[in-house]
Amino acid sequence: MRFADILGHQKPLAIINAYIQGSGFSGGFIFSGPEGIGKRMVAKMVAQKLNCTAQTDKPCGLCDSCRKIENSGHPDLHIIENGEAQIKIEDIRGILREASFKPYEGAMKVFIIDNAHKLNTESANSLLKILEEPPKSTLIILITHKPQNIIKTVLSRCKVVKFAPLVRAELEDFLIKDHSLDKLSAHFLAYYAEGRLGLALKLKDSLQLQEKNKIFNSFVLSAKPLDRNLMGQTKEQLRFSLNILASWFRDLYLLKAGLPDKEIIHLDRREDLLKLIPKFSFKELDNIMAAISESTLYLERNINSKLLLHNLGAQLWKA
Numbered sequence: 651m652r653f654a655d656i657l658g659h660q661k662p663l664a665i666i667n668a669y670i671q672g673s674g675f676s677g678g679f680i681f682s683g684p685e686g687i688g689k690r691m692v693a694k695m696v697a698q699k700l701n702c703t704a705q706t707d708k709p710c711g712l713c714d715s716c717r718k719i720e721n722s723g724h725p726d727l728h729i730i731e732n733g734e735a736q737i738k739i740e741d742i743r744g745i746l747r748e749a750s751f752k753p754y755e756g757a758m759k760v761f762i763i764d765n766a767h768k769l770n771t772e773s774a775n776s777l778l779k780i781l782e783e784p785p786k787s788t789l790i791i792l793i794t795h796k797p798q799n800i801i802k803t804v805l806s807r808c809k810v811v812k813f814a815p816l817v818r819a820e821l822e823d824f825l826i827k828d829h830s831l832d833k834l835s836a837h838f839l840a841y842y843a844e845g846r847l848g849l850a851l852k853l854k855d856s857l858q859l860q861e862k863n864k865i866f867n868s869f870v871l872s873a874k875p876l877d878r879n880l881m882g883q884t885k886e887q888l889r890f891s892l893n894i895l896a897s898w899f900r901d902l903y904l905l906k907a908g909l910p911d912k913e914i915i916h917l918d919r920r921e922d923l924l925k926l927i928p929k930f931s932f933k934e935l936d937n938i939m940a941a942i943s944e945s946t947l948y949l950e951r952n953i954n955s956k957l958l959l960h961n962l963g964a965q966l967w968k969a
């Protein structure tokens with residue numbers, strides 16, 4: 651994914667870009683905003699952008715450096731994530747020590763501290779040392795959904811970047827206004843792509859939107875779930891079909907749990923989904939979603955697709 655593709659994060663991205671343009675902004679960012687909207691993803695993308703070896707269009711997402719960062723396996727990327735546990739002074743000492751070395755293979759060392767509101771006073775004060783005099787080629791990104799819990803001295807040493815929610819709804823609007831899509835199609839693309847503009851646009855151009863409904867009709871509604879159409883699909887098509895299937899069952903789960911309609915991906919098939927709800931228990935839906943994700947793994951390992959679909963079909967229609 652490209653930097654520019656993250657619609658809804660354009661403001662933060664512009665701020666970040668302005669800071670890191672040219673040679674090395676050292677110091678700290680605080681990424682603040684609700685949970686689950688991609689702050690961490692953007693933080694890793696910043697690390698990629700700074701260390702990408704492509705000539706243009708950084709981060710490319712494909713070079714060695716980008717891949718290693720994506721998999722959190724780059725020697726110049728350090729991520730502290732303690733969940734809801736406190737961030738201890740030892741963690742920060744580790745950062746101070748690491749930051750005293752030059753980058754091993756990239757251009758910049760990047761330290762990401764997740765749930766930074768869990769810094770206690772001692773560890774926050776220790777972190778101040780590096781924020782006040784950041785070593786060259788070092789960037790620290792604090793991530794938090796509770797910026798009010800971060801001590802003021804740390805806040806004042808960092809550039810605070812605010813991330814806003816409602817990415818998918820914004821993307822839906824954007825697709826309607828800028829790409830003249832009808833509401834249901836725009837809704838599907840925005841929610842299926844989880845708010846990612848690049849992916850939504852790619853799907854819009856590459857796929858007849860009714861394709862997904864064919865999969866639904868043949869696989870879920872028909873008495874013979876293993877439609878021959880699916881059998882003949884290429885690996886790429888099958889991957890899409892499995893993703894679509896997963897999203898149907900995810901929708902069923904959400905509807906059954908009573909979440910508002912607007913949260914589901916396949917709003918255009920709401921009526922059919924509602925009819926299916928009584929057929930499945932939560933446990934069965936769990937099992938089915940697990941079976942689909944297992945099938946996706948098998949697909950990547952090039953397991954015979956006929957066998958794969960047969961097994962999945964057996965799982966789906968056990969109920």
Ligand SMILES: [Zn+2]
Pocket residue numbers: 701702703704709710711712713714715716
């Ligand atoms: Zn790259």
